[in-house]
Amino acid sequence: MQPSDNILSIEKLTVQFRSGGRWITAVQDVNLDLADRECLGIVGESGSGKSVTALTVLGLHPPKSTRIASGRIRYQGRDLLTLPPRALGRIRGAEIAMIFQDPMSSLNPVLTIGDQIGETLRIHQGLGADDAQKKAVELLDMVRIPDARRRVAEYPHRLSGGMRQRVMIAMAIACRPKILIADEPTTALDVTVQAQILNLLRELRRELGMSVILISHDMGVISEFTDKIAVMYAGQVVEDAVGAGLFEQPMHPYTDGLLRAIPDIDSDTARLATIPGSIPDPGRPPEGCRFHPRCPEAVPTCRQTAPAMIRLSEQRQTRCPPRAARRSA
Ligand SMILES: Nc1ncnc2c1ncn2[C@@H]1O[C@H](COP(=O)(O)OP(=O)(O)O)[C@@H](O)[C@H]1O
Ligand SMILES: [Mg+2]
Known part of the structure; x- marks a missing residue:
């Protein structure tokens, strides 16, 4: 999509707050259209x-106490x-x-x-x-x-x-x-x-x-x-999708976890599946993929390398390289 089609475009937004004498990053490199x-x-x-x-x-x-460390928010x-x-x-x-x-x-x-x-x-x-x-x-x-x-x-x-x-x-x-x-x-x-x-x-x-x-x-x-969904985890967009594809085939294990947590209205006895562990302290995000300590599918590289957004199609992007690789295999 051309930028001119968007009424609002958030580009590479990074927001920091001052806390205890240093800057904590609450939002990092967020892109949204x-x-x-x-x-x-x-x-x-x-x-x-x-x-x-x-x-x-x-x-x-x-x-x-706020610093916009990078980014643009285009509106008209x-x-x-x-x-x-x-x-x-x-x-x-x-x-x-x-x-x-x-x-x-x-x-x-x-x-x-x-x-x-x-x-x-x-x-x-x-x-x-x-x-x-x-x-x-x-x-x-x-x-x-x-x-x-x-x-x-x-x-x-x-x-x-x-x-x-x-x-x-x-x-x-x-x-x-x-x-x-x-x-x-x-x-x-x-x-x-x-x-x-x-x-x-x-x-x-x-x-x-x-x-x-x-x-x-x-x-x-x-x-x-x-019409379109961005999934955020620990200050980053980890997956986004246009249309319903995200529900049919989530491309990030965190999205899986959120989908499993949707209450099932047909069975009142069903317990909600919650994602084990909790969101990291923004002052001390984990090395590598921020979700790896909670991820059931983590492999060694997930602990070492911070994953960039990978474009899978016009409609889909994810920050999960293992799944992206499986999809293209
Ligand atoms: N004004 C602020 N000063 C310092 N930290 C903040 C401030 N506002 C939000 N935060 C921190 O930024 C992180 C993201 O918060 P927030 O955007 O409110 O989360 P949510 O996704 O629940 O809306 C949290 O760790 C929160 O404590
Ligand atoms: Mg909130």
Whole structure:
């Protein structure tokens, strides 16, 4: 795909944080492309660098303790990483909007729903108070909150978790963004509500013609939604795929592990297969392949050589040389 086809391109992004007097690499050499109206899924266990990547797009890291060691984030011909803060501020929330990981603490308890949605509209679109309230009601309708006219005057504590997440989505789409980044939008919700929120996102994406980046630790959520998937582990993309090939033939043992962890809804007694071990401390990543200490298929070279991304086809890339070799054999 030519770069010009993409609305957003993250190229070789490396993000570091200062910790205990040195720089720790949280995200390394990440490449991601998002085409117009496409949905990209980013999946990986907690701590793999998904949120750090997303927050970098919007320039939301604490500047003093953060270093972008390399990379570019191209959006409409510009590099968001070198944009002056004011210019980035005009894009953030308006053209690129985000639903943050923790909806419960992202709403202000002392402001009504209408005032909070209205704030975005006043800042970015210069609407007056009355128009902002009117538009807030429309937005609550759009996210299928029943009785929007009454709900607009309520405070967040009156709403269920699912309803609060709908309010967060209403705020995110208030300015009709071109790109919506949804960071674990259903993680705090029970399964039925999760499905409703994913459906809503799917419908809004179509209605508004948005591109979406959906972030989740849950392969089940990602599998239902996305056109394209990037699997992250310990700060790196270890495999990516366009289409459903990743589910049919995962090319990285870590992806296998995530797929085995999808709950089977047909058997309530089945135990979830979890990947043994845990994600490494970003301050001390293992030598060689970062996944090798947990990998059931590791061979001696995996302990020594850090694997580069290998392109298998137009649709597929992986950082697992043994599997790539088997496939081409
Ligand atoms: N502001 C920060 N300062 C220092 N370390 C951070 C900061 N934000 C995230 N990290 C670290 O970066 C790593 C990746 O975190 P994150 O992107 O939040 O993971 P996730 O994939 O769960 O979203 C973690 O080890 C986390 O502790
Ligand atoms: Mg996160």
